[in-house]
Amino acid sequence: MITLLDRVKCFARTYAVLLGCVFVATSIALLFALRNHERSRQQSLSFKTPDTIVRIRERPLQAIVYPFAFSRSITPAALERAMNVARPRFKLKRLPVPLVLHALRLWGSNTKCQVLTVDSNKPSWTDGPKLADILLNDKSFVGNSSYVMQHYLERSRWGIQVATDAELRESGARAASHVGKFHDTMARIGMSSSTRLYLHDGTTATLGDAIVDEAVRYHVDGEIEWSSQALFSYVSSSRWVDRYGQVVDKERIVLNLLDKDLGTGSCHGMHVPMALATALNIHGQMPFLSSSTVNLVRSRLQSYARLLESSQDNDGSWKPLWYAKNSSTDHGGVYKHPLVRQLDVVGHHMEWLIICPPELRPHDHVLNRSVMFIINRMPEIDDTVLNDWHHYLPISHAARVLRVAFIDVMCKSGTDLVKLDASLLGSAKE
Numbered sequence: 001m002i003t004l005l006d007r008v009k010c011f012a013r014t015y016a017v018l019l020g021c022v023f024v025a026t027s028i029a030l031l032f033a034l035r036n037h038e039r040s041r042q043q044s045l046s047f048k049t050p051d052t053i054v055r056i057r058e059r060p061l062q063a064i065v066y067p068f069a070f071s072r073s074i075t076p077a078a079l080e081r082a083m084n085v086a087r088p089r090f091k092l093k094r095l096p097v098p099l100v101l102h103a104l105r106l107w108g109s110n111t112k113c114q115v116l117t118v119d120s121n122k123p124s125w126t127d128g129p130k131l132a133d134i135l136l137n138d139k140s141f142v143g144n145s146s147y148v149m150q151h152y153l154e155r156s157r158w159g160i161q162v163a164t165d166a167e168l169r170e171s172g173a174r175a176a177s178h179v180g181k182f183h184d185t186m187a188r189i190g191m192s193s194s195t196r197l198y199l200h201d202g203t204t205a206t207l208g209d210a211i212v213d214e215a216v217r218y219h220v221d222g223e224i225e226w227s228s229q230a231l232f233s234y235v236s237s238s239r240w241v242d243r244y245g246q247v248v249d250k251e252r253i254v255l256n257l258l259d260k261d262l263g264t265g266s267c268h269g270m271h272v273p274m275a276l277a278t279a280l281n282i283h284g285q286m287p288f289l290s291s292s293t294v295n296l297v298r299s300r301l302q303s304y305a306r307l308l309e310s311s312q313d314n315d316g317s318w319k320p321l322w323y324a325k326n327s328s329t330d331h332g333g334v335y336k337h338p339l340v341r342q343l344d345v346v347g348h349h350m351e352w353l354i355i356c357p358p359e360l361r362p363h364d365h366v367l368n369r370s371v372m373f374i375i376n377r378m379p380e381i382d383d384t385v386l387n388d389w390h391h392y393l394p395i396s397h398a399a400r401v402l403r404v405a406f407i408d409v410m411c412k413s414g415t416d417l418v419k420l421d422a423s424l425l426g427s428a429k430e
Contacts, residue, residue, distance in 0.1 A: 014120055047107040054215045054240045056208040056251035058194060060233035063281040063355040065404055073372060082378040085385055086399030088392060095145050097152070099360040099389050100134050102396040106183045106403060132191075135182060135194030136207075138200040158243060159213030160197055160205045166374045178266055180227030183214050187233035211235065220256045225271035228253050229278045238288050250288050254279050258296055263323035270322075270348035273304045277352040301360045308349060311363040317342045318349065337384050339377060340391050346370050347398030354405045371405070374398045 035072040055165040088095075088103040101235060133140040154161045162182045186195075193208035211234045214227055219242075231250065239249045256277055263269040280297050283289045289297070312318060320341045350370050353361050361367070378398065385391045 003094050012264075013223060016280040017053050018293050024057060032166055035227055044412055054212045054235060056193045056211050060190060060230075061282045061285055062187065062190060062233065063278050064285070065354050066356065066358050066361075067405070068354075068358065068367050070364075070406070071368045073374065074406065077198070077384050078375045079406060082375045083399055083402055084408075085378045085382045086392070086396055088389075089386055092389060095131070095134065095136070097141075097145055098393055100145065101185045101190075104131050104135075104189050104398045106396045107191045107193060109191065126288055132189075135185075136195065137198040139198065143202075153197055153199050153205075153210070155199060155201075156213055156328050158216045160199075160207035160212075160216075162210055178226045179223045180214060180230055183211055183230035183234070184226045184380050202349070208234075215240060215248070218242060218253070221223065222386070224253065224256060224264060225266045225275045228257060228275045228281070230278050231287075232275075232282045238284075248413075249294055251290060253290060254293055254297060258300055263321075267348055268320070268323070270345070270352075273301060274348070274352040276301055277356045280357070281355050298357075298360055301356055305353070305361045308353075309366050312362075314369075316346070316371070317375030318345045320345055320351070331356060337381065339381055340384065340394055343374065343378065343393030343398045344382070346373055347394065347396075347401055350374070350401040350405075351397055354401065371401065 003424050028309055079365060087098060092099075099387065109129055130140075130144075134145045135141070139149040140151055142150060146152070149163065152163050154163065164181070189209060193206060193211060195207040197205045197207060197210065199205065211230065215231055215235055218224065218227060218231070231253065235250070238251070242248045254276070256278070257272055260269070260272050265272045279289070280294065280301070283294065299380050308318065308322070311322065322345055350367070353367060378395065381391065381395065383397060
């Protein structure tokens, strides 16, 4: 005879089994839901960007120089006098990173540069590879450049992070003065992304790891002018996912640059047209922009060019406040020497004008006036640059215009500047 107690026990067992079945079924359903959600998320990311991993080119794309009809007054002798000022000749025990970056950007990694040591007035030579090694090898950085920092390169979750003043100024260290400047410099000198980086802990990485790290750190609210140029050159992906899981689009980077007001950004806004001209130039080699964005960039560069053409002084220079309606006031700025400030502005603008399509830039006579200003006035500040290495940074932009627009281009055509190139660079062929 089945008692009431037996019935209760049977009911309890049945209830327990049912609860177990419900738990298992719920768990399975939850697992399927989570899996489907993850698949949906991955499909969404895949739809937004086919490259959730940033794809890097082995060799960076470099901006092509558009030649212009130059004045007969631009002779090898005149170029040599001006370029001599831009040799990095300083009485320094250590070479600060900004100096190394500007010297490399100007002379490249395969040439020799003159350095005046503190112990002797006799110039010694340090070659391009040694300068590059300061940036690529933490041991060399500590031995030849650093005053405080124990390393320049740091392994991160995304690759290799490069130190900048913006992040490490409190330590009193001298690192790159702009975010992305290291990466852009590597692109300018054509450094392979497979180049080895040697870290302070004895491990190694590649330059590509540093480019990836910079790509996933991109943020519109940061200093984007230098980084954007490096990304246009090195990154083959049109889109990728950043460290926050958001999609970064190279076209969006260009639109971010177009959003910047006149005169804002790095170096009083002069790197914005540089970044836009670089984007348009590289797009011409490997398209990544829509036609509407290309038209916006072309229109903006034309507006910059019209402003520069209308505001150029008779001597070929522009005022430090080049973007202001009343540009007669000198902003003073970091560099106290007025001629250094003028060369800074002329050099920066000429750097982007020579990579800008001819139909978008001022007439050739405007460019010639600026080049002649650099050639004629640069020798006047030889002692100024020699006595204070900080002045080397702005004038290196002006010197690079001469190097890229004349020496590099004309050497290929077999002119007398071949001898000039060997004379100035100490010739890596020796």
